[in-house]
Amino acid sequence: MASHLRDNILHGENHEEEHASANRWRHQESRSYAHHASPREADERHGSNDLANFLNTSRVHPPKSSGLARAERHKPIAVASNSHNGGIQQGAGNAREQGSQDSHTVLEVKCGPLLNYRRMENETWFGSVLIVTKGGGLGGGLEPQMIWKATVKTPASGSASSAGIESSSMNLNGSNKPSGEPHRKINGVDYTNTRGPDSSAQGQDNTNATNDTANSASAYGASEPKETRVPGVKLYSDPGNTFWQFDLQIPMRNSEIQCHYSIPGLNFTHGAKTDRQSFFIPAITESMRIMFHSCNGFSVGTDEKAWSGAALWNDVMRVHQKRPFHVMLGGGDQIYNDGIRVKGPLRQWTDISNPIKRREFPFPEDLRRECDEYYVNNYINWYGTEPFASANGKIPQVNLWDDHDIIDGFGSYTDDFMKCAVFRGIGGVAHKYYLLFQHHLAPPLSTYTTGDDVAAPDPRQLENTYVLQQKTIDSSYIIGPKPGKPYVMEHSRSIYARLGARIGFFGIDARTEQQRTRHQVNYPETYDVIFSRLRQELGAAASSPSPIQHLVVLLGIPIAYPRLTWLENIFSSPIMGPLKFMNKRFGFGGGFFNHFDGSVDLLDDLDDHYTARTHKKERLYIVHQLQALAAEFSIRISILGGDVHLAAVGRFYSNPKLNVPISGDHRYMANIISSAIVNKPPPQAVANLLARRNKIHHLDQETDETLINFFDKDPGNSNKTSSSNHVTMPSRNWAMITECSETGRNTSEHAMNGHVISDDPVAMHTDTIPQVKDGHSWLHRGEVGAGTTHKAADTAAHGTDTDGSLDVMIRVEKDQHDAMGKTQAYGMTIPRLHYEGAADGRLRKRDNIQGAYNQRV
Numbered sequence: 100m101a102s103h104l105r106d107n108i109l110h111g112e113n114h115e116e117e118h119a120s121a122n123r124w125r126h127q128e129s130r131s132y133a134h135h136a137s138p139r140e141a142d143e144r145h146g147s148n149d150l151a152n153f154l155n156t157s158r159v160h161p162p163k164s165s166g167l168a169r170a171e172r173h174k175p176i177a178v179a180s181n182s183h184n185g186g187i188q189q190g191a192g193n194a195r196e197q198g199s200q201d202s203h204t205v206l207e208v209k210c211g212p213l214l215n216y217r218r219m220e221n222e223t224w225f226g227s228v229l230i231v232t233k234g235g236g237l238g239g240g241l242e243p244q245m246i247w248k249a250t251v252k253t254p255a256s257g258s259a260s261s262a263g264i265e266s267s268s269m270n271l272n273g274s275n276k277p278s279g280e281p282h283r284k285i286n287g288v289d290y291t292n293t294r295g296p297d298s299s300a301q302g303q304d305n306t307n308a309t310n311d312t313a314n315s316a317s318a319y320g321a322s323e324p325k326e327t328r329v330p331g332v333k334l335y336s337d338p339g340n341t342f343w344q345f346d347l348q349i350p351m352r353n354s355e356i357q358c359h360y361s362i363p364g365l366n367f368t369h370g371a372k373t374d375r376q377s378f379f380i381p382a383i384t385e386s387m388r389i390m391f392h393s394c395n396g397f398s399v400g401t402d403e404k405a406w407s408g409a410a411l412w413n414d415v416m417r418v419h420q421k422r423p424f425h426v427m428l429g430g431g432d433q434i435y436n437d438g439i440r441v442k443g444p445l446r447q448w449t450d451i452s453n454p455i456k457r458r459e460f461p462f463p464e465d466l467r468r469e470c471d472e473y474y475v476n477n478y479i480n481w482y483g484t485e486p487f488a489s490a491n492g493k494i495p496q497v498n499l500w501d502d503h504d505i506i507d508g509f510g511s512y513t514d515d516f517m518k519c520a521v522f523r524g525i526g527g528v529a530h531k532y533y534l535l536f537q538h539h540l541a542p543p544l545s546t547y548t549t550g551d552d553v554a555a556p557d558p559r560q561l562e563n564t565y566v567l568q569q570k571t572i573d574s575s576y577i578i579g580p581k582p583g584k585p586y587v588m589e590h591s592r593s594i595y596a597r598l599g600a601r602i603g604f605f606g607i608d609a610r611t612e613q614q615r616t617r618h619q620v621n622y623p624e625t626y627d628v629i630f631s632r633l634r635q636e637l638g639a640a641a642s643s644p645s646p647i648q649h650l651v652v653l654l655g656i657p658i659a660y661p662r663l664t665w666l667e668n669i670f671s672s673p674i675m676g677p678l679k680f681m682n683k684r685f686g687f688g689g690g691f692f693n694h695f696d697g698s699v700d701l702l703d704d705l706d707d708h709y710t711a712r713t714h715k716k717e718r719l720y721i722v723h724q725l726q727a728l729a730a731e732f733s734i735r736i737s738i739l740g741g742d743v744h745l746a747a748v749g750r751f752y753s754n755p756k757l758n759v760p761i762s763g764d765h766r767y768m769a770n771i772i773s774s775a776i777v778n779k780p781p782p783q784a785v786a787n788l789l790a791r792r793n794k795i796h797h798l799d800q801e802t803d804e805t806l807i808n809f810f811d812k813d814p815g816n817s818n819k820t821s822s823s824n825h826v827t828m829p830s831r832n833w834a835m836i837t838e839c840s841e842t843g844r845n846t847s848e849h850a851m852n853g854h855v856i857s858d859d860p861v862a863m864h865t866d867t868i869p870q871v872k873d874g875h876s877w878l879h880r881g882e883v884g885a886g887t888t889h890k891a892a893d894t895a896a897h898g899t900d901t902d903g904s905l906d907v908m909i910r911v912e913k914d915q916h917d918a919m920g921k922t923q924a925y926g927m928t929i930p931r932l933h934y935e936g937a938a939d940g941r942l943r944k945r946d947n948i949q950g951a952y953n954q955r956v
């Protein structure tokens with residue numbers, strides 16, 4: 100009986116019966132079923148109420164947040180893990196109704212579901228879902244299962260709001276007659292008879308493979324989508340928390356699909372989350388709608404109420420409801436863990452005034468345990484905060500971390516201080532939960548404590564603790580060749596993934612390796628591995644039916660940004676010595692100096708930037724490598740950056756003296772700077788200072804760089820900048836990027852921005868605007884009128900052209916006191932690149948790139 104009831108809990112009371120007899124005589128049941136469902140005589144033969152009363156006393160009513168239908172409101176004998184040892188126990192009633200939560204209920208969710216995107220491969224979308232449940236350890240317990248099904252957004256639906264409605268009579272190619280596999284054509288290549296993704300290769304059993312087949316039939320005109328079940332994988336479990344990961348491998352379709360997923364048997368004790376969520380996957384022929392954000396939290400000491408909390412996530416969800424995002428790129432600082440030194444276990448260490456004693460302070464096991472508890476609880480609290488919590492269950496995430504995911508300035512202090520035991524210890528703990536929460540990966544077996552320089556796991560950290568040993572590495576990761584000893588003793592994890600049909604994504608892990616110091620971001624060997632992998636991926640895409648046309652590069656920190664070298668020189672000069680002494684002895688200067696190494700607090704932020712003098716050579720090398728990739732594969736490269744708590748758009752471009760049109764300029768790379776979505780912006784004076792420092796810089800003899808005039812007015816009726824500042828915006832913001840798909844070229848005679856539709860792609864991108872003198876003004880048609888009046892700033896027109904360009908929108912907060920997070924949109928367009936000679940590998944003589952990777956191998 101228990102087995103039968105447990106199946107009801109995991110799969111629902113109407114789940115398919117696996118033990119029923121196949122015998123045509125209905126009154127004969129199989130031995131398997133008799134054993135599975137017995138004993139049942141008391142209930143069926145005698146009609147006694149004894150057994151029914153017993154079962155009813157053990158029934159558990161699911162919480163309202165579970166979203167179960169009325170017919171499914173009862174669940175007998177809830178089976179769940181003990182909060183201490185993970186054992187299986189019988190439920191003792193609804194803990195919510197009893198007014199307390201105990202270990203005898205269904206799985207209590209502390210965080211999640213969190214949704215991640217990993218990659219596309221063979222017309223299959225790969226991702227994962229994570230939940231964190233209460234209790235765990237080495238014991239057994241209930242192993243949850245996830246159920247997903249996909250419904251198609253048919254051509255007749257028209258809007259995202261109807262995307263979940265499936266038509267049983269309309270085919271994906273628009274015909275009204277029922278049929279099987281529709282006619283599929285991608286970039287002129289007929290895929291009608293191409294075999295779809297093999298469900299058996301997805302690591303599922305035969306039952307799931309059957310469900311996938313049914314799912315495919317559903318997506319191409321069947322009347323009812325079938326459900327696919329995915330078992331939960333335990334990544335990590337200690338006495339306090341258990342991390343469950345669910346792999347998603349979903350066949351893509353010729354139309355955008357909405358995927359619904361649920362995890363039965365969960366109890367949500369707080370927040371607006373339920374076990375039923377949904378997200379969107381683009382059509383095979385389309386690229387993803389991209390949302391980008393950074394600095395998703397508050398710095399220590401910020402008055403969060405004065406900034407209305409995480410208000411801009413309300414704006415994200417409003418846009419998502421109208422035109423759903425397919426991916427959410429986190430550019431770093433997805434969480435702020437700086438409070439560990441103010442209200443956390445590092446307060447005692449921070450209060451030590453002597454720098455030598457602070458540097459020599461040990462990081463023993465008890466301190467590691469306290470820091471571990473702080474990081475996991477901070478993640479659970481922040482990732483459960485609305486409206487951010489709702490977004491991370493509905494929009495698939497791809498994240499890379501930055502310093503605040505560890506602690507403010509990690510990697511940018513002096514080398515001697517960065518090597519201290521405390522920094523090494525918190526680096527390891529932060530990396531552990533970065534892998535779990537932001538990547539849904541199992542952590543290392545143990546992290547650093549004082550005296551722990553051996554490779555063997557620390558047995559103290561494995562007491563009553565389970566850690567999954569993952570033997571395979573997802574192909575989306577580019578693993579650094581050497582571990583980042585001694586700061587974070589792990590290999591870096593950069594990421595490459597396709598974002599739909601024609602957009603590639605590359606994000607660099609700039610915090611894990613040893614060389615993440617004031618003088619170096621990554622190992623030279625790591626760059627070799629990175630650019631070799633990018634060449635491999637772009638080369639394979641070039642020979643495919645759908646080559647990459649845009650490569651979006653996430654660097655985290657801006658790379659085309661005003662220089663503040665003069666300010667760095669002042670802050671690091673000998674004249675600061677007396678001021679440092681007065682600060683240490685008398686507190687002079689207050690928060691102007693940090694509490695770690697006694698340096699100027701702003702200096703670590705300046706040293707973080709690629710434009711810092713210490714990163715000048717490395718920055719030049721990165722830009723040259725990207726230019727070489729753009730020329731070799733004729734792809735437009737655009738760069739995303741955050742960190743600086745203001746919005747701006749910088750770009751590299753060929754010196755106007757070379758007379759290179761932007762349509763063929765491989766040096767033209769826009770740097771979209773969007774920061775912060777939650778944290779408070781810098782003062783207006785800082786933004787205006789940066790605007791005054793916005794000179795035209797010469798990266799080399801052929802390449803110039805500067806910020807563009809992007810902000811034609813302040814958002815709403817606010818007064819956030821000086822009248823002369825049109826390049827930096829000190830207000831909270833986030834960005835949206837959408838491809839103007841060429842697959843819709845025949846939908847109208849003219850595109851909405853006036854581009855004439857033509858069969859000649861070069862003609863579509865030929866610049867007809869007069870030659871400009873310098874980069875302070877617009878350089879191509881997509882920059883003309885950049886700002887609030889640009890087509891890309893109009894939500895209805897955004898992404899509706901058909902010339903293969905990218906529409907970029909930065910949405911800027913109007914009023915920090917508005918909890919609804921209303922924004923002003925600013926827009927521009929990034930054109931495709933048509934580089935002459937890319938097809939036969941010819942690099943034009945004027946475009947010679949010194950030191951480029953493809954010339955050294």
